[in-house]
Amino acid sequence: MRVALFITCFNDTLYPETGKAVVRLLERLGHTVEFPLDQTCCGQMHFNTGYRPEAVPLARRFADVFAGYDAVVSPSASCTGMVRDNHALLTGVQPPRVHELSEFLVDVLGVTDVGAYFPHRVTYHPTCHSLRMLRVGDKPLQLLRAVRGIDLVELPAADSCCGFGGTFAIKNADTSTAMLTDKMRCVLDTGAEVLSAGDNSCLMHIGGGLSRLRTGVRTVHLAEILASTEGDPR
Structure with missing residues (x-):
C-alpha cells in the first residue's frame, strides 16, 4: 500500500512532532510513509471565512499532489473533513481519499493495539x-x-x-x-x-x-x- 502523510499546514507550522509521530507509528506497523513536499494548505481557512474562490486552487493542488496514492493519512479531523466534504464541491472533481488517523488504523488496517506504552x-x-x-x-x-x-x-x-x-x-x-x-x-x-x-x-x-x-x-x-x-x- 502506497501511503502519504497529509500533515496540514497547522501541524507543519506549530506541531511538527505530531507528523513525525504518525510516521513512526505507521512504520512500526510495517508501512512506508511518503511525504509529498509540494503539499500546502487544504483551503479550509479560506472556505470557512467566505473566500471560496481563493480555496479552489488549493483544492486542485491537493488533488494533484496526492494523486496516485493508495491512502492519504492525516492527524487532523478538521482538514480531513474539509477535503472529503468540500473539495469536490469546489472543483467538481472527487479528491483522493483521505483518512483521519484513527479511521485509517481501525477501518483500513484493522488494528486497535498498535503496541503503544503510555503510563499516564x-x-x-x-x-x-x-x-x-x-x-x-x-x-x-x-x-x-x-x-x-x-x-x-x-x-x-x-x-x-x-x-x-x-x-x-x-x-x-x-x-x-x-x-x-x-x-x-x-x-x-x-x-x-x-x-x-x-x-x-x-x-x-x-x-x-x-x-x-x-x-x-x-x-x-x-x-x-x-x-x-x-x-x-x-
Whole structure:
C-alpha cells in the first residue's frame, strides 16, 4: 500500500512532532510513509471565512499532489473533513481519499493495539469535526484502551465544543472563552495528567487555557500517544 502523510499546514507550522509521530507509528506497523513536499494548505481557512474562490486552487493542488496514492493519512479531523466534504464541491472533481488517523488504523488496517506504552492518566476530547463531520465514533477510544500502562478516564460532557472553531474564537471571543471554561472544568474534574485529542487546533485552545491557569495538565495529540513505546524518552 502506497501511503502519504497529509500533515496540514497547522501541524507543519506549530506541531511538527505530531507528523513525525504518525510516521513512526505507521512504520512500526510495517508501512512506508511518503511525504509529498509540494503539499500546502487544504483551503479550509479560506472556505470557512467566505473566500471560496481563493480555496479552489488549493483544492486542485491537493488533488494533484496526492494523486496516485493508495491512502492519504492525516492527524487532523478538521482538514480531513474539509477535503472529503468540500473539495469536490469546489472543483467538481472527487479528491483522493483521505483518512483521519484513527479511521485509517481501525477501518483500513484493522488494528486497535498498535503496541503503544503510555503510563499516564489520560482523558480524551472528541473534536467537533471528528464527531460531526467524520463520525469516527469511538475509534480513538478503542486505540487508547489498548495502550499499555494508560489510565484512561472518561471526560464529562465530552461531545461539547471547546470553543475554538478556527476564526470563531477570534470573532466571538466572549462566547469562545465561556465554552473553553466549561471544557477546562470537565478536564480538571477527571484528575487527568494529559488531555488528548485528534486535532491540535483544539488542543492548542484548551491547552492555552489550562496553561494560563497553571493546572499542570498537558496536551498530547493522539498520534503521539500511539507512537510512544516503552523506553521512549518522549
